[in-house]
Amino acid sequence: xxxxxxxxxxxxxxAGTLVEWLIKxxxxxxxxxxxxxxxxxxxxxxxxxxxxxxxxxxxVATGRKVPVGELLALLRTVGEPAATAPExxxxxxxxxxxxxxxxxxxxxPRAQAAAVSARQRVAPAARKLAExxxxxxxxxxAAEPGAVISRADVERAAQAKTxxxxxxxxxxPDWHAQMRMxxxxxxxxxxxxxxxxxxxxxIDVTAVSSWLETENLKRSVTERLLPVVPFMKAVALALxxxxxxxxxxxxxxLRSSASVHLGMAIAMRGGGLxxxxxxxxxxxxxxxxxxxxxxxxxxVRSGRLxxxxxSDPTVTFTSLGEQGVEGVFGVIYPPQVAIVGLGKITERPxxxxxxxxxxxxxxxxxxADHRASDGHRGGLFLAALDRLLQQPxxxx
Amino acid sequence: MTxxxxxxxxxxxxxxxxxxxxxxxxxxxxxDRPLREQIDIDxxxxxxxxxxxxxxxxxxxxxxxxxELLTLNSAVEYxxxxxxxxx
Numbered sequence: 359x360x361x362x363x364x365x366x367x368x369x370x371x372x373a374g375t376l377v378e379w380l381i382k383x384x385x386x387x388x389x390x391x392x393x394x395x396x397x398x399x400x401x402x403x404x405x406x407x408x409x410x411x412x413x414x415x416x417x418v419a420t421g422r423k424v425p426v427g428e429l430l431a432l433l434r435t436v437g438e439p440a441a442t443a444p445e446x447x448x449x450x451x452x453x454x455x456x457x458x459x460x461x462x463x464x465x466x467p468r469a470q471a472a473a474v475s476a477r478q479r480v481a482p483a484a485r486k487l488a489e490x491x492x493x494x495x496x497x498x499x500a501a502e503p504g505a506v507i508s509r510a511d512v513e514r515a516a517q518a519k520t521x522x523x524x525x526x527x528x529x530x531p532d533w534h535a536q537m538r539m540x541x542x543x544x545x546x547x548x549x550x551x552x553x554x555x556x557x558x559x560x561i562d563v564t565a566v567s568s569w570l571e572t573e574n575l576k577r578s579v580t581e582r583l584l585p586v587v588p589f590m591k592a593v594a595l596a597l598x599x600x601x602x603x604x605x606x607x608x609x610x611x612l613r614s615s616a617s618v619h620l621g622m623a624i625a626m627r628g629g630g631l632x633x634x635x636x637x638x639x640x641x642x643x644x645x646x647x648x649x650x651x652x653x654x655x656x657x658v659r660s661g662r663l664x665x666x667x668x669s670d671p672t673v674t675f676t677s678l679g680e681q682g683v684e685g686v687f688g689v690i691y692p693p694q695v696a697i698v699g700l701g702k703i704t705e706r707p708x709x710x711x712x713x714x715x716x717x718x719x720x721x722x723x724x725x726a727d728h729r730a731s732d733g734h735r736g737g738l739f740l741a742a743l744d745r746l747l748q749q750p751x752x753x754x
Numbered sequence: 755m756t757x758x759x760x761x762x763x764x765x766x767x768x769x770x771x772x773x774x775x776x777x778x779x780x781x782x783x784x785x786d787r788p789l790r791e792q793i794d795i796d797x798x799x800x801x802x803x804x805x806x807x808x809x810x811x812x813x814x815x816x817x818x819x820x821x822e823l824l825t826l827n828s829a830v831e832y833x834x835x836x837x838x839x840x841x
Contacts, residue, residue, distance in 0.1 A: 509776045574817050579808045582817065584797050627775070627794065655798050 360409040360433040366426045367398055367405075367668035369692045370544035374398045375423045376430065385413045387433065392664065394430065399540035400632050401533075405665040411435040484512045485533045491516040537630035548692050552607075553728040556687050559740045561747055563703055564718045566592075569750035585703070586677045587648050591753045593675050593698050594618040594640035596742035602731035603696035603724070603739055604672045612695065612730040621671025621691065622651065624658045632658055633674045633691060634667035644754055679703060685721040695730040698743075699723040758811065763833050767826065770806035774799045785826040807833065813840055 364374055374396040381393045392404040414432040418424055484507050488495040491512065498507050498515040566588050574582045597604040597618050605614040620639035625631045636642070636650045657663055673694055678686040679702030688697035701721040708717035722743055726736045746753065758766070768780040775793050783792055795803070804815050804823070813836045815823075822832035 571817065579801075579805050579815060582801065584801060586797070625796070627777070652798070 359414065359438065360411060360435050361429055362393070362407055362409070362431040362433055364396070364424045364426050364428050364430055365405060365665050365669060367396070367403055367665055368400070368540075368544065369547060370540045371398055371426060373423050373425045374403075376418050376420050377402060378420055379416055379431075381413050381416075381431075383413050383415055387411060387413060390666075395662070396665070398668075399536040400630075400668075401537075402662050403665050403668055404662050407433070409433055409435060411438070484509050488512045488515075489532055489534070534629060537626070541630065544691060545689050548689050552690050552692060552695075554690060554725050555728045555733055555736065556723065556725050557733060557736045557740055558685055558687075558721055558723045559744065560706075560719050561722050561744045562708060562717045563720045563747055566747045566750040566753075567703060567718045581645075583644055583648050584651065586700070587644050587651065588750055588753050589677065589700055589747070590620060590622070590636070590639055590647050590651070590675060591642070591644060592743055592746040594620050595746050595753075596739050597673060598640055599742045600731070600735050600739040602735055603726055605695060605730075606672070606693040607695050607727055607730055608693050615672040617672065619670045619672045621674040621694070622654060623674055623676035623688075624655055627659060632663065632668075633671060633676075634658065634663050635671040637666075637670065673698065676700070679720065685723055687723055688725045690725055690727055695727040696736075697725045699725070758834070758837055760830050760834055763811075763830050763837070764826070766807065766810050767829055767833075770803050770810070773806060774802050783826055788824050789826060789829075790824075811837055813837060 364376075367374065376394060377397045378395040379393070380395070381387055387393060387407055387410065389408055389410045390406055393407045394405045396403050396405050411433040414434045416431045418428070418430045424430065484498070485495055487493075487509050488498065493512055493516045495507070495512070498511050567585070570583060570585060570588060577583075601614040602612060604618055605612060607613075617638055618640040619635040619637050621633035621635050623631055623633045634654055636647065636654065639647060642650065654663075654667070671691070671694065674688065674691050674697040676686055676688050676697060677700045679700055682702055684701040684704065686699035686701060688699050690697050699722070701723075703718050703720045705716050706719040707714050708719060709715075710717070722740055724736050724740055768778075771778050771780075771789075771793065775795055778793055783789070789795075790800070800820075804820070807813075808815055811833060813833070815836070819832065823829040
């Protein structure tokens with residue numbers, strides 16, 4: 359019997375609320391399948407299962423807040439007989455989840471909302487607006503069944519609400535405050551536990567910039583690569599050369615990872631950020647990386663992330679050049695051991711062959727865990743990054 | 755192909771901006787100030803903005819012309835010119 363437990367979706371997660379089961383007893387599930395939706399401080403996450411088999415029993419009912427590591431469901435692996443007769447699905451408990459507060463206390467017509475609330479997909483912007491407008495997000499209906507709830511849906515609900523006043527209810531969970539708390543916990547732990555060291559180097563990125571310009575000229579607008587994409591590939595390849603920067607510090611020891619799962623720091627509209635993984639970034643083509651990045655950002659901003667994207671990053675990459683900063687010294691996301699930063703690309707005077715020339719230059723930085731690596735090795739990583747960026751045509 | 759007037763192009767720009775940054779209030783956009791100073795959009799949002807304009811207006815917007823889309827006014831002028839040229 360395989361025990362499916364509440365996964366840890368990041369160092370800052372202690373518990374999650376089971377919002378929805380996407381499986382029932384008797385269902386066949388495949389390794390990697392999304393089987394449940396869990397609400398965390400960083401929003402709703404699609405949780406995958408990492409075993410193939412048949413669902414034997416759902417142990418936890420929807421609506422319950424469950425600590426990391428607690429048993430959620432039992433799975434019969436291939437060839438294993440049923441231990442118990444398939445049970446009838448467990449009845450959801452009275453919603454006490456963050457997504458469905460205090461609906462029970464509301465007027466009878468809203469009981470309907472309680473039933474659908476567990477299936478809600480809410481855009482972060484919509485959740486924020488709902489808080490601002492004092493709309494109970496659980497009572498908001500999407501424009502189409504199953505669609506993600508948008509700001510427009512919330513606005514509609516807010517208008518309806520002014521027509522039918524509801525009884526006073528406890529304060530809605532503040533999504534933004536929760537996100538801040540999650541970031542605060544992870545970053546405090548990082549600064550408390552991780553002895554960071556910091557390195558920076560200026561890299562001539564003229565070659566990679568012109569290569570990208572030529573490449574994008576050949577492409578239709580929908581196929582264009584964002585400037586960050588070749589850098590993602592170069593960072594991932596350089597990490598292979600210095601494995602002490604790619605992995606985790608667990609129980610007093612470094613566990614390097616053979617795969618490079620690049621956590622991309624992505625800002626959320628209205629504040630907060632997440633750094634979900636692009637898996638095997640070192641082995642993907644630039645087109646594939648662009649497609650993955652597009653998919654990831656879109657889901658960060660409007661939809662939902664998968665559990666493996668939250669828990670798998672072996673390193674973080676932050677590209678703050680967008681906002682015009684020239685360099686960024688990151689805070690490591692524990693238990694990772696490094697964070698790579700890239701500032702904006704600017705034209706700067708550059709000495710080459712005894713003459714001052716104008717070059718496109720970017721400052722690349724590394725913040726790394728001194729328990730796991732030393733400055734010398736960190737320097738080799740930045741040197742490798744520089745070298746790889748000088749031959750952009752080989753990054754494909 | 756439809757020939758859009760400036761008023762229509764302006765509305766198409768607002769629709770495209772609204773899709774990527776729903777909090778944007780079109781009436782509050784200063785037409786001669788850079789859009790990215792007024793709206794919190796990154797390069798990914800901007801690319802999606804271009805893609806939406808491309809899909810709605812049916813014109814190609816090469817990367818070298820991105821600077822023409824800096825402000826609302828310059829964007830309207832540029833897109834009107836491109837649409838007319840494509841007739």
